[in-house]
Amino acid sequence: MLPDVLAAADEPRAIDTHAHQPTREFLRDAGGEMMRDAASTFGTELETWDYDEMRAEYREAGVARAVLLGWDAETNTGNPPVPNDHVAEVRDEHPDFFVGFGSVDPLKEDCVEEAERCVEDLDLSGFKFQQIAQGFDPSSPRHRELWNAIESLGVPVIFHGGNSTLGAGSPGGRGLRVKYGNPMLIDDVAAEHPALPILIAHPAFPWEKEQLAICQQKGNVHMDLSGWLPKYIDEQVLHYAGTVLRDKVMFGTDYPMIRPGRWLAQFAAHTDYDEETQRKLLWENAEAFLGL
Numbered sequence: 001m002l003p004d005v006l007a008a009a010d011e012p013r014a015i016d017t018h019a020h021q022p023t024r025e026f027l028r029d030a031g032g033e034m035m036r037d038a039a040s041t042f043g044t045e046l047e048t049w050d051y052d053e054m055r056a057e058y059r060e061a062g063v064a065r066a067v068l069l070g071w072d073a074e075t076n077t078g079n080p081p082v083p084n085d086h087v088a089e090v091r092d093e094h095p096d097f098f099v100g101f102g103s104v105d106p107l108k109e110d111c112v113e114e115a116e117r118c119v120e121d122l123d124l125s126g127f128k129f130q131q132i133a134q135g136f137d138p139s140s141p142r143h144r145e146l147w148n149a150i151e152s153l154g155v156p157v158i159f160h161g162g163n164s165t166l167g168a169g170s171p172g173g174r175g176l177r178v179k180y181g182n183p184m185l186i187d188d189v190a191a192e193h194p195a196l197p198i199l200i201a202h203p204a205f206p207w208e209k210e211q212l213a214i215c216q217q218k219g220n221v222h223m224d225l226s227g228w229l230p231k232y233i234d235e236q237v238l239h240y241a242g243t244v245l246r247d248k249v250m251f252g253t254d255y256p257m258i259r260p261g262r263w264l265a266q267f268a269a270h271t272d273y274d275e276e277t278q279r280k281l282l283w284e285n286a287e288a289f290l291g292l
Helices: 024-030 032-042 051-060 084-093 111-120 141-153 171-175 184-192 208-217 235-241 260-270 275-290
Strands: 014-019 063-069 098-102 126-129 157-160 198-201 221-224
Touching (some): 014 275, 024 032, 032 171, 051 260, 063 084, 063 275, 084 098, 084 111, 141 184, 184 198, 198 208, 208 221, 208 235
Parallel strands (some): 014 063, 063 098, 098 126, 126 157, 157 198, 198 221
8 A cells, every 4th residue: 555645646756765775785794793683673584685676666666766875884893884886886777766875984084085085976965874883973073074074065964863773682782882873962963064964864762852853943954754664653753744844854764674665555554644745755855855
């Protein structure tokens, strides 16, 4: 079952703001043991498939575009990154489907130079940071130069929000610190960099109220609904998504852990937004944020 506005559309329209590679590069090499923990939490297997299969699955679900995220948490985890060149190559192979977002490890000395290369040489459209996996506090003055550089490049950033299933259930959570997922750390970045468009990924459990407050107070901060099936999303988040924040909330899955068809079917079954709000949440807000 599709949401009404997708079922009535002549062609796929939705935009997924949060998709990872369904390939070995991300799920097994970059993810390592912490990704196996996450898959176990989601009740999925670490199977892999190619981008043609991914695209076909999305089109069947009524999704026209997906933001494909890079990954570099090498310093904190010791796992190899998904190279930004790889993200750009996949984007170039499917230019009408993927929007490529790079990843830089903020703990590496060349992170500013790599960020500049991502935009100026690879033409990537923004950046994704996973502070828990990367092991850093985005509000620390140590990272101000990186945020200054990205703000000057004129592209958006996606920050992880809330707890993480990476390492979940393992002794010590594999050393990952949940505190770095607190959206209050992102509020400092937003205040100091007002020209930097920010998307907080996921309903930021257990800090959803802080996340909603930041999105309402900071004009440059948005959020998506990825990482949670709609029936599990906090009711206040869904209420704000349909009212005071309906211009700032976006659809996302966290693919391949959550598949687009399943997410959208639950969205249709567990929400009763009018068609204008559905359009905003499923694609119009993402088009504005991404400049599509």
